[in-house]
Amino acid sequence: MEHCQDCGKKYNTVYTVPDDVWEKITPEEGEDGFLCIECADKRAYNIGVVFFWCVSEINRINDKNVKNNAKIMEEMELEIEQLKKLIQVN
Numbered sequence: 136m137e138h139c140q141d142c143g144k145k146y147n148t149v150y151t152v153p154d155d156v157w158e159k160i161t162p163e164e165g166e167d168g169f170l171c172i173e174c175a176d177k178r179a180y181n182i183g184v185v186f187f188w189c190v191s192e193i194n195r196i197n198d199k200n201v202k203n204n205a206k207i208m209e210e211m212e213l214e215i216e217q218l219k220k221l222i223q224v225n
């Protein structure tokens with residue numbers, strides 16, 4: 136799982152972008168950087184490129200893992216909400 140450098144969200148999707156396009160949208164120099172699909176799409180759109188996504192399955196996560204991940208995400212979101220409240224109080 137990676138963290139998007141634009142929105143900070145975690146994402147699972149593994150995707151490829153042609154090198155010449157990636158160089159124009161990457162948040163870092165050269166070939167580095169991590170972007171979720173939505174943010175990559177936004178950055179591409181802003182430079183006049185429309186992405187065509189073709190999805191294929193490379194890894195099936197079993198139901199137990201999916202439930203665990205969903206629980207972890209829920210807990211993280213709760214923590215974030217609590218942190219936001221703390222910031223507002225101060």
Ligand SMILES: [Zn+2]
Nearest residue numbers: 139142171174
């Ligand atoms: Zn993002």
